[in-house]
Amino acid sequence: MIGLMMQQPLLVASLLTHAARHHADQEIVSRRVEGDIHRYRFVDLGVRSRRMANALAALGIQPGDRVATLAWNGYRHLELNFAVSGSGAVLHTINPRLHLDHIAYIVEHADDRAIFFDLTFLPIIEALQARLTTPRLFVAMCDASHMPAGNDSLLCYESLIDSHSSDFEWPLMDENTASSLCYTSGTTGNPKGVLYSHRSTVLHSYAGALPDTFNCSARDAILPVVPMFHVNAWGLPFIACMVGAKLVLPGPALDGKSLYELIEAEQVTMSAGVPTIWQGLLSHVSGQSRAFSSMKRTVIGGAPCPTAMAAQFQKVHEVDVLHAWGMTELSPLGTVCNLKPHQLALPEDARYAVQAKQGRAVFGIDMKIVDPNGKSLSWDGEAVGDLLVRGPWVASAYFGDASSQPLRDGWFPTGDMAKIDRDGFMQITDRSKDVIKSGGEWISSIDIENIACLHPGVASATCIGVRHPKWDERPLLLITRTSGSTLEKDELLAFLDGKLARWWKPDDVLFLDSFPLGATGKVLKAKLREQYGDHYGSSGAPKQA
Ligand code: AMP
Secondary structure: OOOOOOOOOOOHHHHHHHHHHHOOOOEEEEEOOOOOEEEEEHHHHHHHHHHHHHHHHHOOOOOOOEEEEEOOOOHHHHHHHHHHHHOOOEEEEOOOOOOHHHHHHHHHHHOEEEEEEOHHHHHHHHHHHHHOOOOOEEEEOOOHHHOOOOOOOEEEHHHHHHOOOOOOOOOOOOOOOEEEEEEOOOOOOOOOEEEEEHHHHHHHHHHHHOOOOOOOOOOOEEEEOOOOOOHHHHOHHHHHHHHOOEEEEOOOOOOHHHHHHHHHHOOOOEEEEOHHHHHHHHHHOOOOOOOOOOOOEEEEEOOOOOHHHHHHHHHHHOOEEEEEEEOHHHOOEEEEEOOOHHHHOOOHHHHHHHHOOOEEEOOOOEEEEEOOOOOEOOOOOOOOEEEEEEOOOOOOOOEOOOOOOOOEOOEEEEEEEEEEOOOOOEEEEEEHHHOEEEOOEEEOHHHHHHHHOOOOOEEEEEEEEEEEOOOEEEEEEEEEEOOOOOOOHHHHHHHHOOOOOHHHOOOEEEEOOOOOEOOOOOEOHHHHHHHHOOOOOOOOOOOOO
16 A cells, blocks of 8 residues: 655755745855855755756756856855756866866766856866867856956856846755766765755755754854865765755865964854864864854764764763764765763763764665675674675666666675674774775774874874785885874883784884875875885885884
8 A cells, every 4th residue: 555645756956945045145255266254044045956957957057957056155156056966957066176187087977067267167167178178057156356367258147146146946856866966986986976866965955964863053153174175074064954964065175274363253052074174273273172153063084083083072072972984985974983871970081982983874774784695694793894884875886877786685795894783883994995904814904093192192093004025015114293292113112012002013114394285185105105115115114224
C-alpha cells in the first residue's frame, strides 16, 4: 500500500523561498573584495537572486548548463547558488587555488557556459581567456564603477541585476536534477567532478542542522570560513537559509586578525574551517583568555584537528570544538564528534581522546570498515580497515567519466583508513596512501602528529613514511615551531617517550618554516615524501641537516 502524502520535490530554491518569507529581516553580512562590509537581508537575497535568474535566462543559460564561479564567500556568490541551481542550471564552484592547468582542465571538462568571478581572480580569468578555445561568458562580480579597464569581453554583475526584473517563478523540477558541481582537489591525476542533486543538497542541509551535527538555529550567526569552492562551504549557506540563521561571509580576508574582528563585530556564534585557518586565528588571540564574546562552537574538519587546538579553543576560550570528517564525494558531511552523555563525565584527558576521533555518523550516512578482502571488521576501537560509506548524499559516479565505477557493492570507498569504537565513533588513522608501513605493521601518522602538537613549542606537525633499508618505511616527523620556540629534536623525541609505542617513535625530526599546502589548505604529504623520501638513505641513518 502506498502512503497518502504529497509528493513535493526537494529543491534548492525552496531553501531561499523559506528564508525570505519566514526570516525576511535576518541579516547576511559580507566582507567584500571592494574592501568594505556589505549587509542586507534574506528578503533582499530573494529579490536579487530572482533578478539574476532572469539575467541568466536572457544570457541564454539553459537548464543543465554549467555556470562556474571563481569567487570568495560573499552575497553575490550566494545569490548565484540560488539563481543558477534554482533555475535548473548547475553551479560549478571552482577552487581558485588550483594550478591554472587544473582550472583550465576543469572548465573544459565541465564545459562551463559562463564564469562569474571576483575581481581578485581577474589574472586567472585573463590567462583562461588566452587558453580556452570555445567562447564563454565572463562576468565580473562588481558594479560598473569597479569594472576592469581594457577588457571589453567582460560583463558586469550589477548591471545584469539592474537590468532585470525580480518577477521570476522558481521552476518545479525533478528533485534528482543536478544542482551543483565540485571537483576534488586532485592531488594525484586530474580532478574528478562530483555532481550534487537538489535532493541530496536539501537532505544534507536537514542533516547538517541537527543538534548532534552542527546544532544550527535562527538564534545563530554562522561564519563559514570554509569557502563555497570547498564543497559548498560544507553546506552552511543552505543550512543558514533552512533555519533562518544570520550569515556572516568573510570574503577574501581569511587571516586571524580579519576573522577575529568579523567574529566580534557580528557576534558570530558558530564557525567552520580547516585546522590551518584556526591556527591563524588562535595565534592572533594568543596570550588572551576568553577572547571571544559570542562564539560558542566551531567546526574543525577537512584534516585532523590536533588535540592541542581543541584544548586551546575549549579551555582557554570556552569555544566548543566539533571535530568533523567528510569529503567532496559526501557533500561533504560524514561524521561529527559530539559526545554522548556518559562521555561528558569522563576525566579531561579521556574526553580529549574522544574528541581526537572524527565522530559518529550523521543520520543518512551508513559506514563500515573492511579488510583487504572486503570483510567487515568489528567496531572494537582497535581493528583498522578501509572506510566505506553509503547514503543519499554520497556520490555514485563521477561527472563526465562513464568509465569510472567508484562503488564497491554499492559502497563508496573513501580512501581513508579508520577504526570505529563500540559507541560508533570513527577515527581516521591515515589516508590510505599516507599510511606508514614499518616492518609489515602500520603506524598512524595522525596519532604521532597529534601527540607532537601537545608540546608547546610545536605549531604544527606532519609525519610521513620514508623509505628504510631494513623496515621498508620509518616515520620522519616534520615540525614548524611556535614563534620564539627553540625546540630541538632531542627534547621533542624525549617528550614523545611513553606517549607512543616505542617502535612508532620517529627516527628523525626536521624543523621547517612552513609546510606545502594544497588548494583546500591541507598539507601536501606527497610533496614532502618526494622531497624527503631518501632521508634515511641506504644505511637507514638519517641524513645530517
Ligand atoms: P576533500 O574531498 O578535499 O574534502 O578531502 C577529503 C579527505 O580529507 C578525506 O577523505 C580525509 O582523508 C580528509 N579529512 C577530512 N576531514 C578530516 C578529519 N577531520 N580528519 C582527518 N582527515 C580528514
